[in-house]
Amino acid sequence: MNATDQTPSTPAADPVEHLRVAVRQAIVAALGTEYADVDPVIRASQNPQFGDFQANFAMALAKSLGRKPRDLATEVAAAIDFGDLADPPEIAGPGFINIRLKPDALARCLEAMDDDALGVTADPDPHAVVIDLCGVKVAKELHVGHLRATIIGDALARIFERRGRLVHRENHLGDWGLPIAMVLHELRASGTNLDTLQLADLNRAYRDAQLSARADPRGLETALRTHAGPHRIIELREQNAGAQDALDAAKATLVRLQGGDPELVRDWQKLIDCTMRSVYEAIDLLNVDLGPENNRGESFYRDRLPDVIDAFARAGLAEEDDGALVVRFPDRERPLVIRKSDGGFLYATTDLAAVRYRVHELNGGRVIYVVDARQRDHFRDVFDAARRIGWDQTPDHRTAELVHIGFGTVLGDDKRPLKTRSGRNVTLRSLLDEAIERGIDAVRERATDERAPTHGLPDAEIARIGRAVGIAAIKYADLSNDLVRDYVFDMDRMVAFEGNTGPYLQYAHARTARILGDSGLDDDAIDDAPLLLREPTEKLLALALLRYGQAVAQVTDSLEPHRVCTYLYDLANAFNAFYQQCPVLKADDDETMRSRLRLCRLVRRVIADGLNILGIEAPDRM
RNA sequence: GCGCGCGUAGCUCAAUUGGAUAGAGCAACGGGCUUCGAACCCGUAGGUUGCAGGUUCGAGUCCUGCCGCGCGCGCCA
Numbered sequence: 282m283n284a285t286d287q288t289p290s291t292p293a294a295d296p297v298e299h300l301r302v303a304v305r306q307a308i309v310a311a312l313g314t315e316y317a318d319v320d321p322v323i324r325a326s327q328n329p330q331f332g333d334f335q336a337n338f339a340m341a342l343a344k345s346l347g348r349k350p351r352d353l354a355t356e357v358a359a360a361i362d363f364g365d366l367a368d369p370p371e372i373a374g375p376g377f378i379n380i381r382l383k384p385d386a387l388a389r390c391l392e393a394m395d396d397d398a399l400g401v402t403a404d405p406d407p408h409a410v411v412i413d414l415c416g417v418k419v420a421k422e423l424h425v426g427h428l429r430a431t432i433i434g435d436a437l438a439r440i441f442e443r444r445g446r447l448v449h450r451e452n453h454l455g456d457w458g459l460p461i462a463m464v465l466h467e468l469r470a471s472g473t474n475l476d477t478l479q480l481a482d483l484n485r486a487y488r489d490a491q492l493s494a495r496a497d498p499r500g501l502e503t504a505l506r507t508h509a510g511p512h513r514i515i516e517l518r519e520q521n522a523g524a525q526d527a528l529d530a531a532k533a534t535l536v537r538l539q540g541g542d543p544e545l546v547r548d549w550q551k552l553i554d555c556t557m558r559s560v561y562e563a564i565d566l567l568n569v570d571l572g573p574e575n576n577r578g579e580s581f582y583r584d585r586l587p588d589v590i591d592a593f594a595r596a597g598l599a600e601e602d603d604g605a606l607v608v609r610f611p612d613r614e615r616p617l618v619i620r621k622s623d624g625g626f627l628y629a630t631t632d633l634a635a636v637r638y639r640v641h642e643l644n645g646g647r648v649i650y651v652v653d654a655r656q657r658d659h660f661r662d663v664f665d666a667a668r669r670i671g672w673d674q675t676p677d678h679r680t681a682e683l684v685h686i687g688f689g690t691v692l693g694d695d696k697r698p699l700k701t702r703s704g705r706n707v708t709l710r711s712l713l714d715e716a717i718e719r720g721i722d723a724v725r726e727r728a729t730d731e732r733a734p735t736h737g738l739p740d741a742e743i744a745r746i747g748r749a750v751g752i753a754a755i756k757y758a759d760l761s762n763d764l765v766r767d768y769v770f771d772m773d774r775m776v777a778f779e780g781n782t783g784p785y786l787q788y789a790h791a792r793t794a795r796i797l798g799d800s801g802l803d804d805d806a807i808d809d810a811p812l813l814l815r816e817p818t819e820k821l822l823a824l825a826l827l828r829y830g831q832a833v834a835q836v837t838d839s840l841e842p843h844r845v846c847t848y849l850y851d852l853a854n855a856f857n858a859f860y861q862q863c864p865v866l867k868a869d870d871d872e873t874m875r876s877r878l879r880l881c882r883l884v885r886r887v888i889a890d891g892l893n894i895l896g897i898e899a900p901d902r903m
Numbered sequence: 904g905c906g907c908g909c910g911u912a913g914c915u916c917a918a919u920u921g922g923a924u925a926g927a928g929c930a931a932c933g934g935g936c937u938u939c940g941a942a943c944c945c946g947u948a949g950g951u952u953g954c955a956g957g958u959u960c961g962a963g964u965c966c967u968g969c970c971g972c973g974c975g976c977g978c979c980a
Contacts, residue, residue, distance in 0.1 A: 322922095324919060324922085325919070326923095327918090327919080327922095327923085327926090328923080328924080331923070335922090335923090337922060340922080340960060340961075341921090341960095343960085344959085344960075349960090350960065351960095373923075374922085374923050374960095374961095375922090375923085375960050375961070376960085377922080377923065418980080455980065458979080458980060459979075459980090460979080460980075579980090602977080602978090603977085603978080604978085605977070605978045606978090607977070607978085613905095613906075614905075614906090614976090615905095615906090615976065615977065616977065617977080618977045618978045619978095620978080621977095621978040622978060623978080625978080627977090627978065627979080627980085628979080628980050629977095629978095631980095654907090654908070654973095654974070654975095655974055655975065656975085656980090657907060657908075657974085657975075658906075658907070658974095658975055658976070659975090659980095661907090687907095687908085689908085689909085689973095690973085690974085696972095696973095723942080727940095727942070730940085732940060733940065734940075761916085761917095762915090762916060762917085763916085763917085765908070765909075766908090766909065766916090767909080767973075768915085768916085769914095769915070771915075774915070774928090774929075777928095777929080777942090778942045779928065779929075779942070779943095780915090780916095780927070780928030780929070781916080781917085781927070781928060782928085782942095784942065785928095785942070785943095787942090788940085788942050788943080789943090791940080791942095792939085792940065792943090795939075795940070796939060796940095799939065800939090828919090831919085832919090835919075835920095839920075843916095843917085844919085847917065847918090847919095847927095848919095850917095850927085850928095851927095854927090854944095857943055857944065858943095858944065858945090860939080860940095860943080860944085861935090861943070861944045861945080862944085864938075864939065865939060866939045867938060867939060868939095902940095903942085
């Protein structure tokens with residue numbers, strides 16, 4: 282059920298909608314029908330002294346009318362009829378119109394919100410949302426960078442799905458370039474049994490392949506210039522020659538692979554299978570919705586690449602330069618190379634084929650790339666090239682939005698990109714294992730308290746909850762700050778469970794679950810309990826709950842998941858304040874108790890739903 | 904050199920997309936459990952939002968110029 286299914290007699294959940302209608306009518310009444318399109322700019326007030334909501338249209342509108350904003354606000358305010366929705370508005374400052382909801386109206390909105398939709402409106406746009414996420418490189422173990430590309434993409438996908446959009450999660454595997462061929466060649470040359478291939482073999486082969494192909498022409502130059510001993514010079518010459526041999530061998534392997542050599546293709550598939558086995562282990566721990574059905578890697582586009590080149594050539598958008606084919610842009614120096622001088626294709630070619638596929642064949646109205654910020658220039662080039670050739674036009678002639686979400690780097694406490702002590706990339710798995718261990722420790726420690734509902738639980742259950750807590754800590758820490766910024770990875774802070782953290786939200790959720798469980802009442806007994814919002818904390822909690830739908834809608838618009846985090850943190854704060862001040866099971870009378878239980882149930886649903894769209898679990902106890 | 908991004912409390916981060924007195928958490932200090940879970944709540948203190956101009960009723964947010972840090976800069980992905 283969603284908002285659009287509601288009968289007209291049911292008041293919509295969001296008071297902002299009601300206020301918008303009323304203020305708009307007042308604007309028309311005061312100024313005339315030609316102002317019917319003016320946005321009343323209804324916002325939740327930040328400070329209770331300015332009411333619950335405010336209408337901020339007057340200042341900008343007065344400017345265009347050449348009038349004093351305060352006079353205009355006064356005039357419109359006099360024409361506002363909020364009926365039994367709100368008290369008569371007050372004018373403040375330069376022309377703010379402050380609005381205070383009547384308690385009954387607040388309760389009615391909240392009751393209208395108390396269904397499966399929870400105030401989240403459906404987005405009727407029939408176009409798909411395509412999300413490029415994860416970014417697995419075959420034969421390479423996942424590291425910290427993949428954490429962000431995976432969980433941010435998954436969270437966005439969930440949020441769009443929550444609003445009813447069709448989402449395509451695209452795992453654009455790096456499965457078709459020279460690096461893969463190098464590893465493949467290395468494995469075959471070393472006689473590794475590919476049927477028992479392990480991640481460690483892949484890691485080793487990847488490293489060896491990189492090493493043996495690394496030429497050192499500069500070292501040779503230096504050696505010659507500084508008249509190094511003949512021994513050293515011979516050594517370097519051999520290394521360079523060896524590197525060239527290794528590269529040639531890898532290229533030959535690539536050519537055979539691309540030519541469809543059955544044996545090589547079979548081995549190549551084994552490489553992918555091995556890589557993906559470890560990827561799915563991590564994905565599974567992370568509670569991310571991604572499977573084989575989401576794989577559409579570089580190899581998928583290989584047959585479409587010649588056509589990309591032809592299309593650009595036919596459209597007169599590409600030109601030859603030093604034997605390469607490039608697309609030039611009027612506003613920047615560097616062109617986009619779409620075909621190498623040796624006739625080979627590049628990642629830009631593949632990306633262009635992917636844009637076309639995603640818009641034309643998947644009918645994507647928004648194509649979102651969750652890839653780290655360093656590739657910003659690359660995607661700008663690719664998107665601009667795609668637009669110039671018209672590949673951003675959906676089959677029904679709508680202009681698709683192509684957007685790169687360039688997230689920042691995960692830093693260590695030295696403010697440098699996170700590395701191990703020995704300077705290696707930190708594997709995702711090691712990060713997750715530590716988070717899980719810390720989560721389990723915390724839950725186990727907590728369970729020693731006799732009052733804790735986890736007291737006496739079997740160890741396997743403690744471990745299950747601890748895993749959810751540890752993963753929540755790590756994911757929430759990542760999702761809760763602005764994507765574009767780098768952030769410092771600090772496990773201690775994440776698992777401290779204080780402040781704006783995943784476990785803090787899980788705790789608030791567990792509190793509601795405990796109360797509801799202890800009440801002994803089933804849903805029927807709460808369903809139509811009248812909501813009595815008498816205490817200040819009850820009212821603030823109600824206002825916080827009502828903002829949920831807007832918080833979700835905002836993220837499908839801005840593509841900033843951290844706003845849902847901030848919202849949930851505010852809600853949990855409001856709940857904890859309410860919890861502190863208002864006894865629920867020990868309320869003075871039965872009516873109050875049932876009202877407060879209903880509030881708890883709503884909080885529980887919103888937190889669980891909010892965490893779910895972030896890909897975070899909400900255990901009933903912890 | 905050119906391009907892009909980022910500078911907010913001692914530390915880690917927010918700021919409803921241009922709105923009122925810039926808010927949280929940590930660290931510091933003070934208060935609250937014989938009552939639903941204290942992983943909590945309430946309070947005190949902490950700021951020239953890198954600097955300088957500009958736009959306007961109003962700027963952390965937009966524009967210009969500096970400073971600092973990071974990233975990128977044709978045939979790797």
